[in-house]
Amino acid sequence: METDIHFTSSNCRLEGRLHAGRSQAVVITHPHSLYGGNMHNPVVEAIAHVFQQQGYTTLRFNFRGVEGSQGRYDEGIGEQEDVRQAVAYLEQRGYGPVELSGYSFGTWVNAHCATGRLADIRMTMVSPPTAFMDFRGVRHLTGLALALTGSRDDIAPPDMLQRIIPLWNPGAKLEVLPGADHFFSQHLEALSAALESALVCLGAALSD
Secondary structure: OEEEEEEEEOOEEEEEEEEOOOOOEEEEEOOOHHHOOOOOOHHHHHHHHHHHHOOOEEEEEOOOOOOOOOOOOOOOHHHHHHHHHHHHHHHHOOOOOEEEEEEOHHHHHHHHHOOHHHOOOOEEEEOOOOOOOOOOOOOOOOOEEEEEEEOOOOOOOHHHHHHHHHHHOOOOEEEEEOOOOOOOOOOHHHHHHHHHHHHHHHHHHHHO
16 A cells, blocks of 8 residues: 655655555656656556565655656756655665666666665666667666666667666666567556566575
8 A cells, every 4th residue: 555755855845655565665766757757657656566566665756846746857967866865765764775666767867866875776677768868977887686678669779778788787687578668558567577577586686
């Protein structure tokens, strides 16, 4: 069950949805704010559901300027602070370790947050938009465990990700879902199954 919560980022009051599970937690970020992205996106909801099924505490939220969140779109810069404050919100309530997951633009924001004290934060990505947004500022993502994309995704092209992800983290896994496009139309169940399988494997690896 999710409950409505609010937290503050750069004097902006942001809205989110919190599912309280075990101490291990994840912040989930949404697609581009200027193209209708929000925390209610079907892919974002699917990601949240998979993590919840694995026992995680989940927090998905609206970036500044989206729906009921105060402020305005900030070219991804202020949005990085939104992510940091979402992580802090969970940590201040005793949750941790906290991970990052996201879809499309949300992965770009998360990747640029992975510096400083968040440099080693574990991260999963769904369709990082490498053909649409500039990832050149992303050097090393030591916490990146998994990236998922569709074979027909022209915004997160598999061939481009196959070249880039080893540069970010040679140990990260890339999974390509046959027939899926950037929006995972008719492929949400396959996406959920792939993410669930990966999380089970990652959990087993951590417990070894």
